[in-house]
Amino acid sequence: MFTGIVEELGEVVRVEQAPGAARLTVRGPLVTSDARHGDSIAVNGVCLTVVDVSGGEFTVDVVHETLRRSSLAKLDVGRGVNLERAVRADARLGGHVMQGHVDGTGTFLSREPEGLTHFALPPELARYVVEKGSIAVDGVSLTVAAVSREEFAVALIPTTLEATTLGRVEPGDPVNLEVDVLAKYVEKLAAAHLAGVSVDNGPGKEDA
Structure with missing residues (x-):
């Protein structure tokens, strides 16, 4: 779950295309400070699973369904993106309940x-x-x-x-x-x- 309170303005540093999918690497020193493989990070409101973390950057895979429903297919290197880590159960709900499932x-x-x-x-x-x-x-x-x-x-x-x-x-x-x-x-x-x-x-x- 997320709350829509953006923690950091990140930057796309790498885009790798694959058949029906894409792999994005995003620079975000704050959201990667405690991120691990398997964690969820919202990128422009899309809940994505971290597959790698290194040096203030994280990598995520974006499947065809997500590319079809969202604007992530149009991201290119250098583009700024809104980043938010999944909310902790004991944190304040500053925005509203969000799933990271783009409609x-x-x-x-x-x-x-x-x-x-x-x-x-x-x-x-x-x-x-x-x-x-x-x-x-x-x-x-x-x-x-x-x-x-x-x-x-x-x-x-x-x-x-x-x-x-x-x-x-x-x-x-x-x-x-x-x-x-x-x-x-x-x-x-x-x-x-x-x-x-x-x-x-x-x-x-x-x-x-």
Whole structure:
């Protein structure tokens, strides 16, 4: 599990392509300070398993499914990435509960001078995003300021812009999105009970 509080802005130092997969080596002195083989580190919000650690760098394998669902396939050497180690059970939950399982990608649209930042939202994810709810963008836990069926906006403080990749994105850049997993569980549990049940919207005009 993760919380979306980015610990370090890392850098991709090596990309090795393989049939239907890729191997990434990322520089991250802080997250590697106690990392071991088999540990989980979120890279731009994607939970990946460490296969090697050496000299402030760690290596991870990225399978086809992850490449297909996320923006990691577009990473190249020198690119900055948001890094977070898996949260400890006794740590403060500073952001919100995240799995590191990306639901899809959005697109950076624009940023207003006061910091309100707009992203395109895939239609299939729109129902899980609500105003004042939580969403993870490239692994950063954020509060939704506004949402429609096609886009959402978040208010980014200067610290977030400086300490994460969100201060470096340009219009058209893809970003990884993870919606609140609690919303997905509620939807699944409620679906069976709501199937075929009409919703009472209160008295109609004829009843007034």
